[in-house]
Amino acid sequence: MSPSELSPRNARRACVIGWPIAHSRSPLIHGYWLQHHGIAGAYDKQAVTPDDFPQFLRALPSLGFVGANVTVPHKEAAFDLVDHADNAAQSVGAVNTIWFEGERMIGANTDVHGFLANLDAAAPGWDASREKAAVIGAGGAARAIIKGLLDRGFTSIHLSNRTEARAQELADRFGPRITCADWDLRAAMLADCSLLVNTTTLGMSGAPTLDLDLSALPASATVNDIVYAPLETELLARARQRGLRIVDGLGMLLHQAAPGFERWFGIAPEVTPELRAHVLADLGQSDLAAEHKPC
Ligand code: ATR
Secondary structure (H helix, E strand, O other), X not given: OOHHHOOOOOOOEEEEEEOOOOOOOHHHHHHHHHHHOOOOOEEEEEEOOOOOHHHHHHOOOOOOOOEEEEOOOOHHHHHHHOOEEOHHHHHHOXXXXXXXXXXXXXXXXXXXXXXXXXXXXXXXXXXXXXXXXXXXXXXXXXXXXXXXXHHOOOOEEEEEXXXXXXXXXXXXXXOOOEEEOOHHHOOHHHOXXXXXXXXXXXXXXXXXXXXXXXXXOOOOOEEEEOOOOOOOOHXXXXXXXXXXXXXXXXXXXXXXXXXXXXXXXXXXXXXXXXXXXXXXXXXXXXXXXXXXXXX
C-alpha cells in the first residue's frame, strides 16, 4: 500500500496484525473511538504470515502506519523485534502494542493494564486483600495476569495448569510468590483466595467448560474469566449462583486497547457502557453487567 492510498490525506493510521486476523474485534473498538472523538484516522486488520511478520513490522512507517497492535501468533516475535520493550512486555516476554519514537520501534504489553483496569472498573475493592489469588492456566494470557497480580502486590499466587510443566515454567519465571498446584488439586488451592481467574480457553463457545468446584472459595471472593464469548461462561454462572462477585472478560479486551489508541491518536479514550454495547452487538450478545445491576 502506498501512502497516496491513505485517505483522508495525513490521516493517522494503525492496524492489528495477526494470522489469521478475521476474528479480531480491535477494528471495532478503535473505529468506535475514532468516530466518537471525530478523529480522521483509520485502523484496519492486516493478515500477515509468521514468515512475513518481521519484514512487515519494520515496514510499518513506510506503509503509512503510526503503530500497530500485534496478536496471535506474533506477540513473542514482536518482543524480539522491537528496539525497546516496556516493563510489562519484558516480564511477559510478549508485545501487543507498537509505536515509534523517532526511528525506534517501541513495544508494550497492555494486557497487564487491561486485566487490572477491568477488575478496578468492574469490581472496585477486588484487591482489598492482597494475600492469595488463584490462576488457572499457564499460556500467554496467564503470564500477563500473573504480572498484573504481582505488580498489584499480591503475596501469593496459586497456579494450576493441565500441563503441569508449563505452570512450573511460570513459577520459575516469576519467582517465589508463585505456588504450583497439581491439576487434580485445583479445587483445593482455592481456599482463602480472594480472587480466581480463568486464563484458559475453557468455557469459550465451542470449547469444553472448566471443571472446577468453587466451594473452597471464600464468600467474599471475586471470580474473573478472561473468556468473553459467551459473556457469562459456565464458571461465572456458577460463581454468581454461589453469590460471588463476577467479572467477565470483555472489559479486559476493551481496556487493553486504550493505551495504544492514546499513543497513536493522542487522546486517552474511555471504556464506556456504550462501547461495551457496541462490541456486544457485534458478538450477538446482551450485556451481563447491565442484566445483573441491582434495580
Ligand atoms: P493463550 O496464550 O491465549 O493463553 P495458550 O498458550 O494456547 O493460549 O494457552 C491456553 C491455556 O488453556 C493453557 O493453559 C492450556 O493448558 P495446557 O498448557 O495444558 O495446554 C489451557 N487449555 C486449553 N484447552 C484445555 C483443556 N481442554 N483442558 C485444560 N486446559 C486447557
